Amino acid sequence: MDELLKKLFTFKNETATSADLYFYGDIVSDWWGAWQDEDQYPDAVKNFLAEHQGKDLNIYINSGGGSVFAGIAIYNMLKRHQGKKTVYVDALAGSIASVIAFAGDRVVIPSNSFLMIHKPWADCVGNSDDMRKMADDLEAIETGILNIYEEHLKEGVSIDTIKEMLAAETWLNGQQAAEYFNVEVGEEKAIAAAVTEQTKKFCKSIPEEIMARKRAEEKALEDKKDQEKRNQLTKIAIAAMSTAI
Structure with missing residues (x-):
């Protein structure tokens, strides 16, 4: 199991004071859902952070998102990590991966990379009561996500504006993202965005x-x-x- 966990992360320029962490696949709930080596889940991230307590982190993201609750758990773990966290959006931080991106103390998005935000989605099977409960749950989840975005808005930007952008499914390149959020525009990267089948399923306008x-x-x-x-x-x-x- 330890060897498998090591495979899930790519380390570069690891030193006594810093380590690199990559989110280059879907965000999934647990080991069983990690169909690709690049897929990440909370327990693996927890083990990584325990191994690198106190170190500065360079976090690289190219992910279309995935499990909302897994992503929020990862966001909270990264926020608690004692060490400077610099996030680089190498191509795409979409859906819940956009939330993970904001765990950084510094967030860098190249002009040809994208931050994608949209309302949370879910599959639901059941009767009318089940459907109504799912709608209520999705609205509660959306509120939690908006609370995170609100912490990182540029001065003068209303959270109501971001709420409208969520409803419309909005893709922001680095320059556009910097108009709404406290992020830096980085140099362009020639990396294709991680558009998986899951991304295609839950996104309306790639x-x-x-x-x-x-x-x-x-x-x-x-x-x-x-x-x-x-x-x-x-x-x-x-x-x-x-x-x-």
């Missing part, structure tokens, strides 16, 4: 710019695999010719 970058990354990866396959076939052919000679 910008074409993001999807184009995603398609370009997938094509580059496919081309690389094809080239590796051709190289391997060439090596086999050469080896066969040598044997025949």
